[in-house]
Amino acid sequence: MNALSPWIAAHLSRIPFTGPVLDVACGAGRHSLALCAREHRVIAIDKDTDTIAAHGHVPGLTILTADLEAAHWPFRPQSFAGIIVVNYLWRPLFPGLAKALQPGGVLLYDTFMRGNERFGRPRNPDFLLKPGELRQAFETSLETLDYFEGDVELPKPACRQMIAARKPLYPKVV
Numbered sequence: 734m735n736a737l738s739p740w741i742a743a744h745l746s747r748i749p750f751t752g753p754v755l756d757v758a759c760g761a762g763r764h765s766l767a768l769c770a771r772e773h774r775v776i777a778i779d780k781d782t783d784t785i786a787a788h789g790h791v792p793g794l795t796i797l798t799a800d801l802e803a804a805h806w807p808f809r810p811q812s813f814a815g816i817i818v819v820n821y822l823w824r825p826l827f828p829g830l831a832k833a834l835q836p837g838g839v840l841l842y843d844t845f846m847r848g849n850e851r852f853g854r855p856r857n858p859d860f861l862l863k864p865g866e867l868r869q870a871f872e873t874s875l876e877t878l879d880y881f882e883g884d885v886e887l888p889k890p891a892c893r894q895m896i897a898a899r900k901p902l903y904p905k906v907v
Contacts, residue, residue: 735763738819739887740843740895747839747878747897748773748815755813755833757801758821759785762794769793773815801826811835818842822860824870831874834900840875841897842867846882848892867896875900 737745741764748754750773756765759777762785768775774793777785780800799807806829813833822844830840845855846862855861868880875898882894 735761736888737763737767738843739885740881740893740897741817741819741841742767744839744841744879744897745771747899748841749837749839750814751837752812752814752835753795754815754817755808757816757818757826757830759796760820761785762788764817764819765794766791768815768817776813806833808833811838813838815839815841818844820844822862827870828874831871831900834875836900836902838900839878839897840871840899841895843893843895846892846894848884852890852892862894867894871896871898 753774753776754768756775756777759765759779762777765775765777765785769791772793776795776797778797778799780798782796782798786796802823810832814835815838816830816834834840844862847858847864849861850856864882868877877896877898879897883892885891885893
């Protein structure tokens with residue numbers, strides 16, 4: 734199994750233990766398994782869960798099979814202490830992600846952005862964030878803790894955008 738995303742590894746400790754963590758488009762489950770090893774409860778969701786299910790019973794892990802691009806957002810507001818998204822982009826999920834976080838909950842998002850065409854796939858602009866897009870998508874609902882966009886060398890050369898953001902404990906007063 735691949736190593737953790739360096740961004741996720743650097744920010745994993747920010748996720749509180751106040752509720753479950755959602756791993757969106759979990760793939761083989763590298764982040765889900767790391768969270769379970771830290772004794773988080775994890776809901777891993779993907780449209781193909783065969784690879785993660787092959788790990789057998791993992792304490793604290795619940796696996797859901799769902800195509801989030803074809804269905805409505807299945808989670809209630811304030812359901813999660815943390816949400817992780819890596820190498821996946823479906824913009825219609827952005828509002829649901831923010832709403833699904835509990836107050837104090839943390840979103841860790843790491844995916845490709847425009848400029849990645851120089852390195853390989855994905856190349857389709859529909860699957861590449863625009864400059865500043867992640868920060869703008871969550872700026873009204875979450876507090877940015879850390880943010881990066883640009884070229885990275887690890888785990889392989891790519892152009893990426895990453896955010897660590899927290900849902901405020903109290904609603905913003907307008």
